[in-house]
Amino acid sequence: MTSPRGLSICDRLRLSAVIGTFLVAVVTGSCQSSTAGAPSESPSPLASSTETVVPDVIGLSVQDALELLAGSGLRGKAQGNGSVVMGQSPEPGSKIEPQGIVVLRT
Numbered sequence: 001m002t003s004p005r006g007l008s009i010c011d012r013l014r015l016s017a018v019i020g021t022f023l024v025a026v027v028t029g030s031c032q033s034s035t036a037g038a039p040s041e042s043p044s045p046l047a048s049s050t051e052t053v054v055p056d057v058i059g060l061s062v063q064d065a066l067e068l069l070a071g072s073g074l075r076g077k078a079q080g081n082g083s084v085v086m087g088q089s090p091e092p093g094s095k096i097e098p099q100g101i102v103v104l105r106t
Helices: 062-071
Strands: 005-019 024-035 075-079 085-090 102-104
Touching: 005 062, 062 075
Parallel strands: 075 102
Antiparallel strands: 005 024, 085 102
């Protein structure tokens, strides 16, 4: 069954983390969209191989956040003395260079 928005097919999918009952994955490489019967859409923002989408790590433990960022090809830097991420910069969904730094506020 095809979604009315179309189906995205990506050439590489890398598992980043399993957190509780959530599966978090990062797509790398190029994506193609099957739009049979779907309205025309712009290319996926994940299609660029020169930028990495920053995952949402707010609410995770610092350790889990750092592991998720590393699995996404990013580096994390914790600020504060807490054990849970209360904020992050850049914001979730932002695009940054691979191996870029995400500041975690605890």
